Amino acid sequence: MAPKSDLAVEAEGLVKSFGSVRAVDGVDLAVPAGGVFAFLGPNGAGKTTTLRMLATLLVPDEGEARVFGFDVVADADAVRGRVSLTGQFASVDEDLTGLENLVLVARLLGFSPSAAEARARSLLEAFDLGDSASRQVKKYSGGMRRKMDIAASIVVTPELLFLDEPTTGLDPRSRGQVWDIVRALVAGGTTVLLTTQYLDEADKLADRVAVIDQGRLVAQGSTGELKASIGAGVLHLRVRDPDHRADAADLLARSLQAPVDLGSDLVSLSARVPDPARVPRALTELAEAGVGTSEYSLGQPSLDEVFLALTGRPVETSAGDDGGESA
Amino acid sequence: MTDAPTRSPADEVEQILAVILPASERPARPSAMSTVWAFAWRALLRIKHVPEQLMDVTVFPVMMLLMFTYLFGGAVAGSTATYLQDVLPGIVVMQITWISMYTGHNLNRDLTGGIHDRFRSLPIWRPATLVGPLLADAVRYALATAVIMGLGLLLGFRPGAGVTGVLAGLGLLLVFSFSLSWVWTTLGVVMRAENAVFTTGNMVMFPLTFLSNVFVPIDTMPGWLQVFANVNPISVLTTAVRGLFHGTPAGGAITGVFLISGGLLAVFGPLTMYLYRHKT
Numbered sequence: 307m308a309p310k311s312d313l314a315v316e317a318e319g320l321v322k323s324f325g326s327v328r329a330v331d332g333v334d335l336a337v338p339a340g341g342v343f344a345f346l347g348p349n350g351a352g353k354t355t356t357l358r359m360l361a362t363l364l365v366p367d368e369g370e371a372r373v374f375g376f377d378v379v380a381d382a383d384a385v386r387g388r389v390s391l392t393g394q395f396a397s398v399d400e401d402l403t404g405l406e407n408l409v410l411v412a413r414l415l416g417f418s419p420s421a422a423e424a425r426a427r428s429l430l431e432a433f434d435l436g437d438s439a440s441r442q443v444k445k446y447s448g449g450m451r452r453k454m455d456i457a458a459s460i461v462v463t464p465e466l467l468f469l470d471e472p473t474t475g476l477d478p479r480s481r482g483q484v485w486d487i488v489r490a491l492v493a494g495g496t497t498v499l500l501t502t503q504y505l506d507e508a509d510k511l512a513d514r515v516a517v518i519d520q521g522r523l524v525a526q527g528s529t530g531e532l533k534a535s536i537g538a539g540v541l542h543l544r545v546r547d548p549d550h551r552a553d554a555a556d557l558l559a560r561s562l563q564a565p566v567d568l569g570s571d572l573v574s575l576s577a578r579v580p581d582p583a584r585v586p587r588a589l590t591e592l593a594e595a596g597v598g599t600s601e602y603s604l605g606q607p608s609l610d611e612v613f614l615a616l617t618g619r620p621v622e623t624s625a626g627d628d629g630g631e632s633a
Numbered sequence: 634m635t636d637a638p639t640r641s642p643a644d645e646v647e648q649i650l651a652v653i654l655p656a657s658e659r660p661a662r663p664s665a666m667s668t669v670w671a672f673a674w675r676a677l678l679r680i681k682h683v684p685e686q687l688m689d690v691t692v693f694p695v696m697m698l699l700m701f702t703y704l705f706g707g708a709v710a711g712s713t714a715t716y717l718q719d720v721l722p723g724i725v726v727m728q729i730t731w732i733s734m735y736t737g738h739n740l741n742r743d744l745t746g747g748i749h750d751r752f753r754s755l756p757i758w759r760p761a762t763l764v765g766p767l768l769a770d771a772v773r774y775a776l777a778t779a780v781i782m783g784l785g786l787l788l789g790f791r792p793g794a795g796v797t798g799v800l801a802g803l804g805l806l807l808v809f810s811f812s813l814s815w816v817w818t819t820l821g822v823v824m825r826a827e828n829a830v831f832t833t834g835n836m837v838m839f840p841l842t843f844l845s846n847v848f849v850p851i852d853t854m855p856g857w858l859q860v861f862a863n864v865n866p867i868s869v870l871t872t873a874v875r876g877l878f879h880g881t882p883a884g885g886a887i888t889g890v891f892l893i894s895g896g897l898l899a900v901f902g903p904l905t906m907y908l909y910r911h912k913t
Binding site: 358361362363383386387389390391393394395396397398399400401402403406410411413414415416417418421425428429431432433434442458459460461462463482483486487489490491493494495496 | 642645646647648649650651652653654655658659660661662663667668671674675678679682683746747748750751752753754755756757
């Protein structure tokens, strides 16, 4: 009956403009079925717009996209039957209770009244919201609302779940709970495509990451591949005396033959390491030059560093125009 | 807020795995009717949870009926008892047509929040999101009508056509209001803030209601105003409803109401749906 595909999402040349702003500017995607795929980028990068096109909420200006082989424009209803979206803003009715919200969604999906209520109650229990079933959602905490949103998205567990910034604004505990939910859904066979501006979230949760900046993909791959693409690793170092940092940077750059980034705290610096074998010699040279170090470590680069390497800008300062993204 | 007994992450994953319902077990798609009913149910729940919004349909009509009857009755019709027979159908018309703005207002709320995205990403019959709430409006209409009719009967309102005539008049009013609602849903899609729907709606309804035969006979107005008041849809509607209430049905006005209603529905129904579908 259906075009079948091993890819949950394929997109070629997606473009969407709002007025004169090209929010999404030629995005190609291949998201394998199963696992978590993260869209990583700052505010206004085009993450939400891309997601909305894939979820059939926006029609692309150019390009095409298929979800499990179904075209998001021509076969929009077939796509809607397989995906679910949890938007950035509460996608439940805040005046209704948690139970009523889930019953409503279940009814809209075709459950009979009694089956809808049973389904709603078991979801509330599973999400640890059972005690708040008959309270209005507007009285829920941020973390509870987010769980409500996700519960409403899995009344029928979708084959592909879109989560738009699922943990933005949540406290660490709620954040951990959302991560657990995502992991459970993936274990149950759902593909999760999420957007995030948190690098550690993509790092911890995602199997594959697409880095998006100003409407374009700047990199795509597994987290390991992305990190590897900018070098084998990163040497992090703290000098004892801030006055010695410039000397240390010079010395490291020469010895490792790699660019050195200075940290914001006057004593830390990091260098991308193309060849880890050079590290011991570099450290010895530092010691011989009389530069005292209080701490050093050799690790994989963080996604922060990946973003910096890919775009030339750190993530924090690239937050720009959010227009068109938030709606 | 106090924390619920904390569950371990492993528990959490276990619990959620237990409620996974694969798409293969999803129920069959609901019919258009049951989708409409689900949205009507939601609108009713909203009334239940925010009963303050019923002030408009209970307290306000009482105020209007009392004020107009006793303030203008003597001046306009010579006695409050006589005036009441004429003004009551007019006040029913005014209340019901004004209440029809609610669905547009609530639609705007949904569109500016995030829930609209959820509805749009479900494989359902799209117009149900609008038709359902319009059906639930019937509850507001019924309440407002009951309040006005109840108080009216106490004050001495005697509809010449009895229960059947009143029901026929209200039926016609319902047809008109359902059609008029689509004007407000169009506004609801276009406007950027929910209050703008009421503000703009009031700017339309205020002159239409007062420059009509709802409160005063049109022949007391200056000639140029009579021209407007005579073609004003609210005048046509009021004439038709009055006639039906009092057993003197005005065929021309009744036909007029159906034509205007059909016109409004034909233009604003598809327009709302078009704008709604293309809303980003």
